[in-house]
Amino acid sequence: xxxxxxxxxxxxxxxxxxxxxxxxxxxxxxxxxxxxxxxxxxxxxxxxxxxxxxxxxxxxxxxxxxxxxxxxxxxxxxxxxxxxxxxxxxxxxxxxxxxxxxxxxxxxxxxxxxxxxxxxxxxxxxxxxxxxxxxxxxxxxxxxxxxxxxxxxxxxxxxxxxxxxxxxxxxxxxxxxxxxxxxxxxxxxxxxxxxxxxxxxxxxxxxxxxxxxxxxxxxxxxxxxxxxxxxxxxxxxxxxxxxxxxxxxxxxxxxxxxxxxxxxxxxxxxxxxxxxxxxxxxxxxxxxxxxxxxxxxxxxxxxxxxxxxxxxxxxxxxxxxxxxxxxxxxxxxxxxxxxxxxxxxxxxxxxxxxxxxxxxxxxxxxxxxxxxxxxxxxxxxxxxxxxxxxxxxxxxxxxxxxxxxxxxxxxxxxxxxxxxxxxxxxxxxxxxxxxxxxxxxxxxxxxx
Numbered sequence: 273x274x275x276x277x278x279x280x281x282x283x284x285x286x287x288x289x290x291x292x293x294x295x296x297x298x299x300x301x302x303x304x305x306x307x308x309x310x311x312x313x314x315x316x317x318x319x320x321x322x323x324x325x326x327x328x329x330x331x332x333x334x335x336x337x338x339x340x341x342x343x344x345x346x347x348x349x350x351x352x353x354x355x356x357x358x359x360x361x362x363x364x365x366x367x368x369x370x371x372x373x374x375x376x377x378x379x380x381x382x383x384x385x386x387x388x389x390x391x392x393x394x395x396x397x398x399x400x401x402x403x404x405x406x407x408x409x410x411x412x413x414x415x416x417x418x419x420x421x422x423x424x425x426x427x428x429x430x431x432x433x434x435x436x437x438x439x440x441x442x443x444x445x446x447x448x449x450x451x452x453x454x455x456x457x458x459x460x461x462x463x464x465x466x467x468x469x470x471x472x473x474x475x476x477x478x479x480x481x482x483x484x485x486x487x488x489x490x491x492x493x494x495x496x497x498x499x500x501x502x503x504x505x506x507x508x509x510x511x512x513x514x515x516x517x518x519x520x521x522x523x524x525x526x527x528x529x530x531x532x533x534x535x536x537x538x539x540x541x542x543x544x545x546x547x548x549x550x551x552x553x554x555x556x557x558x559x560x561x562x563x564x565x566x567x568x569x570x571x572x573x574x575x576x577x578x579x580x581x582x583x584x585x586x587x588x589x590x591x592x593x594x595x596x597x598x599x600x601x602x603x604x605x606x607x608x609x610x611x612x613x614x615x616x617x618x619x620x621x622x623x624x625x626x627x628x629x630x631x632x633x634x635x636x637x638x639x640x641x642x643x644x645x646x647x648x649x650x651x652x653x654x655x656x657x658x659x660x661x662x663x664x665x666x667x668x669x670x671x672x673x674x675x676x677x678x679x680x681x682x683x684x685x686x687x688x689x690x691x692x693x694x695x696x697x698x699x700x701x702x703x704x705x706x707x708x709x710x711x712x713x714x715x716x717x718x719x720x
Contacts, residue, residue: 273479274311275471276427277304279417283312286413287389294379294390296369296404299417300556300585301496304471305393306367308417317389319362321348321355325375325394326368339378341385359387369394369404370504376404376412383411395500395555418556419469419586421626422461422707428478429460439705443712446694454691454702461704462606465619468588490592497557505551512537512548520558520582521593524614530563530636531582542578549582559583559621561632567647567672569654569680571633581634583621590618608661616659616703617645620687623706624648642668650713654680659703660688666698673697683719685709694718 279297286292299305313320323331334347345357356362364382366375369392382390392412420428423436442449449457466483467473473489501513515536523531533540552558563579564571584590591602601607608615621632629648635656636643646657658669669684673696684698693700699718701709712718 273475274307275304275420275424275474277308277417277420277424279304279308279415280312282415283308284316286415287316291386292389293383293411293413294392294408295413295415296376296379296408297391297393297415297417298556299393299395300419301395301500302470302472302493303417303419303556305417307471309365309367309391309393313363313365317361317363319356319358320365321357321362322365322367323348324367325371329371332372332374335372335374335378340381341378341387344375344378344381345388357388362387363389363391366390366392367394373404376408379408380411395504416556418626419588420471420474421469421623422464422704425464425467425469425474426460428474436708440708440712442692443699443701443705443708444715444718446692446699446718448691448693449702457702457704458689462608465587465608465615466591466602468586468591470586470588473588486588487592490589494589494592497555500555501551504555509548512545513551515540516545516548516582517552517557520584521590521595521614523582524590524618525598529581529614529617531580546577549580557585559585559625559632561621561634561646564633564635564647567635567644567654567656567678567681569649571631571647571649571654575633581617583618583632585622585625587615587618587622590615613659613661616661616687619703620646620657620659620706624709627707627710629710642671644668644672648685648709648713650716653682653719654678655713656681656684657709658684658686660686663688663690669698670696 286295297305297309325332330351331348334344337343337347349355369375371394376392379390382388426435467477467486468490470490470493473486476485476489477483497517498514501517502510505513519536523529523535533542533545536545549560553560561581561583562575564575566574568574591599624632624646633647634645635647644656645659648655648657656669656672658666666686669686672678672681673684682697686698686700687703687706688700689703690700691702697719
């Protein structure tokens with residue numbers, strides 16, 4: 273069973289580009305990279321050369337005689353003479369790139385050669401990608417693949433793009449959704465939040481039509497992540513990385529969700545753990561949300577590097593990391609508000625990243641109750657985003673909008689369990705619409 277991904281259209285667009293460069297698809301373990309590339313290859317090429325450096329380590333020698341396209345092709349054909357290289361009709365797929373990052377040096381030659389399409393993929397963990405980047409800068413295209421977002425989950429359930437198009441139009445016009453959608457969508461969204469977006473978990477759910485085995489699959493993925501940390505974190509303190517990873521749900525359970533390194537281990541300091549946090553981020557396992565120095569534009573550079581929140585890049589995996597009491601409360605009582613609203617924040621952070629926001633930001637004013645969960649921006653405006661488990665007042669959001677101290681802020685967005693609505697310059701949206709926020713704001717007509 274193939275799960276439709278948004279990557280499918282990106283791959284087709286890439287192939288249709290004139291003089292397209294070799295493509296590198298990055299992403300965490302088991303998010304569906306290999307499956308999507310194979311699906312694309314089967315439907316678009318007469319001839320596919322797939323080399324998996326993890327399963328076929330013999331191919332690591334193909335760079336020994338040089339990095340030109342001719343040298344690589346000759347070396348591959350020496351190992352397996354049955355492989356055919358047909359100019360204009362062949363895709364060369366280098367998988368598990370992290371096992372042999374040296375192959376990236378050849379991408380410049382393949383880019384200039386133009387006879388064959390090249391896609392590289394793998395769980396690019398830790399420092400490996402820095403080497404790959406330096407070897408192929410300017411001669412490749414990058415795409416990051418994450419686990420399924422809510423829209424892709426809906427695709428798996430049989431819905432098509434028309435549903436998202438309809439939801440987006442309601443957001444842009446601030447028009448409430450009908451009662452049927454407000455009954456059905458939160459139910460589907462709850463299922464998605466429990467499952468997360470890892471393809472193996474979603475596929476099992478679709479095939480069995482139950483949650484049977486989903487938790488076991490999630491816990492196995494978490495163990496695989498820990499094995500990867502031990503395997504790939506070369507030259508770094510694996511213990512520190514594991515400590516950060518295991519403390520994510522513990523620290524999100526606090527009222528103050530700022531990640532505190534001092535709570536990870538006795539005497540722990542930010543400068544000692546900074547590399548560990550970056551490693552997990554580069555691995556696609558976590559999302560970092562930085563604290564703004566002040567809520568104003570521009571955002572880049574306007575944050576405290578040592579003050580941040582850490583969210584899991586897949587909410588289903590966070591659910592699998594919860595303590596037994598919280599997990600039971602969620603599954604029995606359908607209570608996503610457990611862990612002091614951390615699950616809702618993680619859900620929105622996950623949705624924002626998957627929808628294209630490169631960096632996440634929040635704000636907490638020192639010695640004050642003024643705090644906002646996230647910030648996004650349009651061409652000329654900074655928009656605070658508040659996440660509520662249910663409905664409720666938004667004192668901080670109102671303060672930011674009304675105060676003359678924050679001239680870049682004129683409107684706000686609040687995610688709740690309620691319907692779509694616009695009042696007092698605050699756009700209220702149901703949680704399940706978060707994946708559409710960036711696209712809806714791009715229309716630039718909501719607050720007109």
